Amino acid sequence: xxxxxxCGMTNAEDVDQAVAAGADMIxxxxxxxxxxxxxxxxxHLLRRRVPRGVEAVGVLADETAGYAAQVLELAxxxxxxxxxxxxxxxxxxxxxRAIIGRRLPDDAIDATDPILLDRAFGDEPTADELxxxxxxxxxxxxxxxxxxxxxxLAPANVGAxxxxxxxxxxxxARGVEREPGRKDHARVSAFIAAAxxxxxx
Numbered sequence: 001x002x003x004x005x006x007c008g009m010t011n012a013e014d015v016d017q018a019v020a021a022g023a024d025m026i027x028x029x030x031x032x033x034x035x036x037x038x039x040x041x042x043x044h045l046l047r048r049r050v051p052r053g054v055e056a057v058g059v060l061a062d063e064t065a066g067y068a069a070q071v072l073e074l075a076x077x078x079x080x081x082x083x084x085x086x087x088x089x090x091x092x093x094x095x096x097r098a099i100i101g102r103r104l105p106d107d108a109i110d111a112t113d114p115i116l117l118d119r120a121f122g123d124e125p126t127a128d129e130l131x132x133x134x135x136x137x138x139x140x141x142x143x144x145x146x147x148x149x150x151x152x153l154a155p156a157n158v159g160a161x162x163x164x165x166x167x168x169x170x171x172x173a174r175g176v177e178r179e180p181g182r183k184d185h186a187r188v189s190a191f192i193a194a195a196x197x198x199x200x201x
Contacts, residue, residue, distance in 0.1 A: 002162050004195045005148065006188060007059065008036035008173035014183040015049045021189045022196070025055040025169065027081065030071060035180035036173060044075040057081050057099070065090040072097060081116060099148065104136065114168060115140075119151035130157075137165035155190035162198050170195055 006018040007027030015026055028043040029036045038046070047056045055078040058071050062084035071080060072094070081099040082090045091098045091112065101116040117140075119125055119133035130152060137149045146168035153161060154175035162170065176191050178184040 002167055002195055002198075003169035004192050005055075005057065005169055005171040006173075006176065006183070006191075007057070007171055008034075008177070008181060009046060009183075010036060010038050010042075010181040012046060012049055014185075014188075015046050017185045018183065018188050018192075019049070019051060019054055021185075021192045023054060023188075023192060025057055025171075026050050027057045027059055027171070027173070028075075028077075029059045029173075031059060031061045037181075040071065040075055043077070047076055055079060059083075059101075062086070063090075065093040068098065069094060101150075113146035114148060115145070116148035116150055116171060118171075125152050130161075131164070134161055134164040137167050141166040141168070153191075155187055155194050158191055159194045159198050162195060 003024040005025035005027055006023045008029050009015050009026055018026060028038055028046060030040065030043060031037055043058060050056045057079045058075060058077045059081045060068055064086050068080045068082060068090045079097045079099055081101055083101040087100045091100055099114050099116050101118060103118060117137055133151060137147050140147050148169040148171045149161060149165050149167035150171035153170055153172045158170055172191055176183055176187040
């Protein structure tokens with residue numbers, strides 16, 4: 001079964017609803033310039049609402065391995081999702097508790113799992129670009145890799161994405177929002193249901 005990560009959480013109501021709807025991972029963005037950013041204290045408080053059996057993940061960009069390790073400890077997170085020049089070093093230090101985020105895999109430094117592949121990075125890819133992205137993830141999945149698929153996912157296409165890519169997990173933030181940092185609870189529920197069924201909602 002493909003796991004579901006609902007990311008960009010900023011408030012208790014959204015965390016509680018996503019957990020109740022069946023999310024497997026809850027993500028907190030610790031990147032100050034993001035419209036979905038929370039600080040370390042807020043992430044820690046929200047993390048306490050995440051029950052055992054659901055992973056809490058902190059998203060970091062351009063931070064050192066030492067800082068990532070501090071974030072794991074201080075916010076009591078299960079994993080960090082890391083972007084930028086220190087990602088490979090962070091993986092070496094933290095092992096599987098660090099998820100490297102990329103547009104495309106670099107086998108020279110991303111030989112271990114899990115890895116997150118995000119085609120969009122805030123862009124609006126075409127249908128052909130999305131299909132190509134899903135095929136890239138699918139090739140890795142068929143090779144036995146644990147890949148988190150991200151980028152322009154929404155309730156309407158997550159089922160097709162899973163059918164094409166067979167990822168270890170799917171990751172969504174913007175596709176289930178009513179505004180940046182605030183979730184649309186109906187869309188969150190629809191996304192999780194569609195992911196479980198492996199079809200378009």
